[in-house]
Amino acid sequence: MAQPKPPSERPAAPQRHDWLSVLLQPVHLVMGLADYPLRYLQKKTGIGGMAAFFLAPNMLIFAIFVLLPLVINLIYSVTGGSALFLDERSFVGADQYRQIFDCTNYLDPMSCQEDAFWTAVGNTFWFVVLQVSLMILVSLITALILNRELIGRSFWRAVFFFPVLLSPVVVGLIWRWILQRQGLLNSMLYPLGFEPYTWLSDRTFAFAAVVGVSIWAHMGFYTLILLAGLQAIPKDLYEAAEMDGTKPARIFWRITLPLLMPNLLVVIVLALIKAVQVFDEVFVLTGGGPGTSTLFLTQYIYETGFVSLPRNAGLAAAASILMGLVLVVLTLLQLGIARKNENKGKR
Amino acid sequence: MALKSLLAASALALMATTAQAGDVRIMWYSDGIEGEVFQDLINRFMKENPGINVIVDNVAYSVIKEQLPVQLEAGNGPDIARVTAIKDLAKHWLDLRPLVADAKYWDDNFGANADWMRPDGSNQISGFMTQLTLTGGFANKTLFEQAGIPLPGPKATWDEWAAAAKKVAASQQIPYPMAMDRSGHRITGPNISFGANYIGKDGKPAPLDAGAKAFLGKFIDWAKDGSMSKDVWVSAAGQSYRAAADDFINGQVAYYYAGSWQVPNFAKKIGTNFDWVATGSPCGPTACTGLPGGAGLVAVKYTKNPKEVAKVMDYLARKDIVKEFSERTLFLPAHKGVIAEGVNFKSDSPLVKEALNNFVNATKTTSDLALKMPGWRWSDTMYGAIVTRVGQAIAGEMSTTDAFARIDSDVAEKVKASGL
Numbered sequence: 001m002a003q004p005k006p007p008s009e010r011p012a013a014p015q016r017h018d019w020l021s022v023l024l025q026p027v028h029l030v031m032g033l034a035d036y037p038l039r040y041l042q043k044k045t046g047i048g049g050m051a052a053f054f055l056a057p058n059m060l061i062f063a064i065f066v067l068l069p070l071v072i073n074l075i076y077s078v079t080g081g082s083a084l085f086l087d088e089r090s091f092v093g094a095d096q097y098r099q100i101f102d103c104t105n106y107l108d109p110m111s112c113q114e115d116a117f118w119t120a121v122g123n124t125f126w127f128v129v130l131q132v133s134l135m136i137l138v139s140l141i142t143a144l145i146l147n148r149e150l151i152g153r154s155f156w157r158a159v160f161f162f163p164v165l166l167s168p169v170v171v172g173l174i175w176r177w178i179l180q181r182q183g184l185l186n187s188m189l190y191p192l193g194f195e196p197y198t199w200l201s202d203r204t205f206a207f208a209a210v211v212g213v214s215i216w217a218h219m220g221f222y223t224l225i226l227l228a229g230l231q232a233i234p235k236d237l238y239e240a241a242e243m244d245g246t247k248p249a250r251i252f253w254r255i256t257l258p259l260l261m262p263n264l265l266v267v268i269v270l271a272l273i274k275a276v277q278v279f280d281e282v283f284v285l286t287g288g289g290p291g292t293s294t295l296f297l298t299q300y301i302y303e304t305g306f307v308s309l310p311r312n313a314g315l316a317a318a319a320s321i322l323m324g325l326v327l328v329v330l331t332l333l334q335l336g337i338a339r340k341n342e343n344k345g346k347r
Numbered sequence: 348m349a350l351k352s353l354l355a356a357s358a359l360a361l362m363a364t365t366a367q368a369g370d371v372r373i374m375w376y377s378d379g380i381e382g383e384v385f386q387d388l389i390n391r392f393m394k395e396n397p398g399i400n401v402i403v404d405n406v407a408y409s410v411i412k413e414q415l416p417v418q419l420e421a422g423n424g425p426d427i428a429r430v431t432a433i434k435d436l437a438k439h440w441l442d443l444r445p446l447v448a449d450a451k452y453w454d455d456n457f458g459a460n461a462d463w464m465r466p467d468g469s470n471q472i473s474g475f476m477t478q479l480t481l482t483g484g485f486a487n488k489t490l491f492e493q494a495g496i497p498l499p500g501p502k503a504t505w506d507e508w509a510a511a512a513k514k515v516a517a518s519q520q521i522p523y524p525m526a527m528d529r530s531g532h533r534i535t536g537p538n539i540s541f542g543a544n545y546i547g548k549d550g551k552p553a554p555l556d557a558g559a560k561a562f563l564g565k566f567i568d569w570a571k572d573g574s575m576s577k578d579v580w581v582s583a584a585g586q587s588y589r590a591a592a593d594d595f596i597n598g599q600v601a602y603y604y605a606g607s608w609q610v611p612n613f614a615k616k617i618g619t620n621f622d623w624v625a626t627g628s629p630c631g632p633t634a635c636t637g638l639p640g641g642a643g644l645v646a647v648k649y650t651k652n653p654k655e656v657a658k659v660m661d662y663l664a665r666k667d668i669v670k671e672f673s674e675r676t677l678f679l680p681a682h683k684g685v686i687a688e689g690v691n692f693k694s695d696s697p698l699v700k701e702a703l704n705n706f707v708n709a710t711k712t713t714s715d716l717a718l719k720m721p722g723w724r725w726s727d728t729m730y731g732a733i734v735t736r737v738g739q740a741i742a743g744e745m746s747t748t749d750a751f752a753r754i755d756s757d758v759a760e761k762v763k764a765s766g767l
Contacts, residue, residue, distance in 0.1 A: 080764060081764070081765065082764070082765045083420070084417065084420030084421055085420070085421075099760075110745065110749070113756075113760075115753075116584075116585070181522065181578065181599075182597065182599075196522070198578050200582065201577060201578050201581050201582070203742065203743070286582070286583070287582055287583030287584060287587050287589075288583055288584025288585060288587075289581045289582050289583045289584050289738070289742065290581030290582070290742040291581060291584065291738060291739045291741075291742025291743065291744040292584045292585075292739060292742075292744060293742065293744070294584070295584040295585070299584065299585075303584070303585040303586070303587075306413050306417065307412075307413055307585060307586055307587065308585065308586050308731055308735075308761075309432075309435065309586070309727040309728050309731050309761075310728065310761055310764070310765045311416070311417075312761075312764050314764075315764070
């Protein structure tokens with residue numbers, strides 16, 4: 001039987017930090033080289049200048065990929081013609097906006113010159129109202145259920161989150177195969193005595209389907225956020241309430257909902273922004289039809305700028321600027337809420 | 348050693364760069380099997396011309412329709428493309444006249460359709476039609492026979508076809524008697540048969556006339572009373588194209604108005620499930636015309652390899668190659684010499700041969716006005732406005748009268764916005 005060697009005879013264990021320091025040598029070298037100019041810069045500009053220096057790469061990317069397209073879009077919106085290059089387009093001032101707002105009655109799209117735009121505005125408004133409110137409600141109920149001690153809780157969480165992982169095009173295709181005349185729904189209803197029905201040709205049902213499919217596809221994400229909020233609520237509050245004999249409904253209204261409010265507000269604003277931008281799954285599912293009953297703003301912009309002949313990039317740009325303004329309001333709302341929550345936390 | 352490796356790597360990189368300089372990229376879409384046939388022909392070209400590497404990008408038709416025009420406007424795009432909006436995008440095509448081996452050969456064999464794909468007033472050679480198409484109807488012969496209803500004859504009117512198809516649908520319990528693609532191109536043939544003329548005296552679009560209103564009104568009524576499938580027409584907003592071919596293939600409609608390009612598709616997908624027949628275009632009060640068209644293979648002027656592009660185009664336009672392509676794909680050729688010699692379509696199905704012959708016969712009744720449409724600058728603008736508003740009228744969003752007024756105002760607005 002082999003005897004253990006005395007410590008002095010054992011091979012030295014590799015010094016991990018030595019390897020690390022070797023690997024980090026080039027980093028140290030670069031940092032050493034950068035040290036002098038950075039110190040000089042800090043001396044000249046102070047801490048504020050250094051912050052600007054380190055933020056500059058990010059700001060540059062933001063400027064190129066966000067601000068510049070925004071400015072180009074704004075310029076397009078005051079030009080006309082079917083050419084793509086700006087130097088081949090004529091300046092038309094506010095004509096594109098005038099065309100959009102040329103309306104006798106904004107509530108009656110057919111009285112407007114650009115009736116498709118106002119139909120899309122109306123559809124988007126109702127979609128946002130219905131989809132966001134129903135989705136928040138369903139997500140909240142789901143999160144409350146998933147927060148309980150359920151058998152296979154992880155499985156159920158995965159089930160509700162799974163549609164979020166699907167591409168919107170796949171979501172649209174799946175539901176189109178279910179709802180078309182020779183689809184799954186009709187083949188299930190037929191043995192029960194129902195005649196095949198073209199669900200997506202029915203204006204009311206098509207709109208309801210779009211709302212429903214959108215909720216199905218996105219609720220998992222919001223459920224997850226709400227679930228995280230629910231789990232952050234201290235358990236002792238519930239225990240104390242139970243010891244006092246508080247009814248479950250009162251616990252919900254007095255403990256759960258107020259403490260979940262920060263998460264809920266973030267979810268509402270995120271869902272609002274996402275709903276205003278709805279496009280892909282609806283485009284695949286209904287194509288905006290029947291007629292224009294599921295035509296939303298993003299599809300209107302896409303159709304005007306890229307599909308209809310001759311293409312009208314100016315009108316599409318004007319419409320997207322108007323849509324952008326709505327999104328700015330919603331984003332400011334989100335920032336305001338986040339700041340308010342932050343201030344509450346500090347107090 | 349390191350220096351040698353570096354030199355070798357540089358040489359390889361240089362070779363790769365040289366190879367790329369001879370690349371010819373083709374954007375291609377397929378309705379049926381033509382993509383496979385085309386790739387086969389291109390492979391043979393590359394064997395004959397090892398210095399030219401041809402890359403065929405197979406894309407969906409929507410890419411050709413929606414993305415290619417944007418690429419072209421930006422001065423990009425492939426070297427060669429198969430397109431249907433050949434006139435609308437004519438300013439982007441390369442003039443092959445000084446580049447091809449024999450310009451006279453091109454003029455003699457493809458001259459009849461050359462105007463469809465070049466800027467007005469020029470003698471440019473932009474490319475050639477890979478296929479000529481003609482819109483026309485298809486009847487499910489088996490359903491007609493099972494219902495005991497005789498197929499209307501070659502001079503039958505739209506009303507006679509509608510009446511017969513309704514009887515078949517009632518007898519065979521199918522959802523719709525008739526169907527038509529959601530396409531302004533498709534509905535224009537019948538419009539012309541009813542006396543429509545979209546082209547104004549100044550060459551710009553004229554307001555809808557009585558002939559167009561007569562057929563469009565009838566079509567909207569048919570869709571509303573269930574004689575015509577409304578599913579396809581209400582299945583999208585705006586100008587989006589939708590085909591009703593699947594309904595015909597699945598035996599869900601008795602009469603389907605589409606065009607000659609569906610023949611290979613039906614041959615492949617219907618097989619022996621039922622008998623079908625191409626009927627030509629039903630008659631209206633003025634004509635019995637379909638609308639000609641097709642897909643053109645055009646060279647793009649932004650190519651960096653114009654000589655190689657011309658070489659590929661010369662090869663593809665060769666008589667033997669056009670003949671083989673047409674025979675294998677079951678497409679009607681546009682090559683004068685090939686037409687004169689006759690085409691032996693490669694199909695065992697007598698239905699296919701009969702259908703193609705019927706379409707060839709139907710070209711004899713194609714009206715002069717219909718022949719003008721593919722080369723008219725504003726045809727797509729008219730088609731788009733008609734599809735959008737007729738779709739809305741069928742969906743019940745507006746009356747037929749309002750739809751007509753909107754078509755006129757939409758087109759007028761488009762003409763004004765284009766700055767032309």
